Amino acid sequence: xxxxxxxxxxxxxxxxxxxxxxxxxxxxxxxxxxxxxxxxxxxxxxxxxxxxxxxxxxxxxxxxxxxxxxxxxxxxxxxxx
Amino acid sequence: xxxxxxxxxxxxxxxxxxxxxxxxxxxxxxxxxxxxxxxxxxxxxxxxxxxxxxxxxxxxxxxxxxxxxxxxxxxxxxxxxxxxxxxxxxxxxxxxxxxxxxxxxxxxxxxxxxxxxxxxxxxxxxxxxxxxxxxx
Numbered sequence: 001x002x003x004x005x006x007x008x009x010x011x012x013x014x015x016x017x018x019x020x021x022x023x024x025x026x027x028x029x030x031x032x033x034x035x036x037x038x039x040x041x042x043x044x045x046x047x048x049x050x051x052x053x054x055x056x057x058x059x060x061x062x063x064x065x066x067x068x069x070x071x072x073x074x075x076x077x078x079x080x081x
Numbered sequence: 082x083x084x085x086x087x088x089x090x091x092x093x094x095x096x097x098x099x100x101x102x103x104x105x106x107x108x109x110x111x112x113x114x115x116x117x118x119x120x121x122x123x124x125x126x127x128x129x130x131x132x133x134x135x136x137x138x139x140x141x142x143x144x145x146x147x148x149x150x151x152x153x154x155x156x157x158x159x160x161x162x163x164x165x166x167x168x169x170x171x172x173x174x175x176x177x178x179x180x181x182x183x184x185x186x187x188x189x190x191x192x193x194x195x196x197x198x199x200x201x202x203x204x205x206x207x208x209x210x211x212x213x214x215x216x217x
Contacts, residue, residue: 008131009201010212050214054199057134073131073199077215080128080135080159080200081112081171081191 001025001068005033008075015041024068030055031062034074050077082156083139085130090158090169099154104176108183110191112171114164118213124205128161128170131199135159138198142190150186152177157190159200170202 002021012018015037027033030053038044053060054073066072082098096107114126143155154176164170173190177183195216202213 006131008199009129009203010214013212052199054131054134057131057137059197073134075131075199076201076212078195078197078199079202079213079216080130080198081195081216 003027003033003066003068004071005037006071006073008073010076011044011047011074014043014047024066024070027066029063030060030066030072030074033066033072034062047076051075052077082158083136083143084158085132085135085139086158086160087162088160090160090172092158092169092172092174095156095158095172095174099156099174099176101153101176103178104153105178106176106180106183108175108177108180108187110171110173110187111169112191114166114168114170116166118204121204121206123166124207125166126164126170126205127203128159128164129201129203130159130161132161134199139194142193142198145193146175146186146190149189150177150182151179152182152186155186155190157194159194159198161200 001024003024005020139157146155156174158172160170175183175186
């Protein structure tokens with residue numbers, strides 16, 4: 001019963017993690033997963049206002065539900081090109 | 082063709098793969114590495130991507146461009162990893178019967194990519210490095 005969690009760019013540097021897992025039974029939304037990590041890495045809160053959320057490679061809102069087997073990604077505004 | 086590459090981008094190969102006998106125009110946008118940013122000297126760049134989502138979003142950019150403009154083909158190559166000054170970080174090629182839609186679709190594609198494709202640029206300076214957040 002797990003959800004894969006991905007961090008990118010400055011968030012990966014801040015947490016020291018690119019990929020980890022959480023128990024899907026402990027979370028109802030993507031934002032609640034972010035809150036869990038922000039307790040361990042308080043500086044994640046600095047990014048929350050501009051944060052982008054994705055579930056299974058699609059942009060979602062912070063209150064979007066999460067399910068067992070989902071891949072959740074957190075990242076700052078993009079800067080490709 | 083929508084691809085993430087780690088080697089130098091071959092624009093001519095991309096163009097050859099797209100141009101057909103009904104095309105009268107090819108518009109190309111090429112993004113290259115500048116040696117300065119926000120008043121600082123940039124030594125080199127790194128591009129990182131959420132690759133599975135980035136490929137999906139590149140295809141969406143192409144689909145949106147085809148829906149909005151009277152074009153025949155569109156291809157986007159984005160490079161990842163370390164890039165030096167003047168190297169090409171992105172190439173967008175659009176083919177169409179006429180130049181107007183080709184130019185417009187090319188502009189639309191780069192502007193949209195900079196908003197929705199999960200790729201990030203890290204700038205390296207003499208005194209450190211910074212992740213760039215958001216387009217410009």
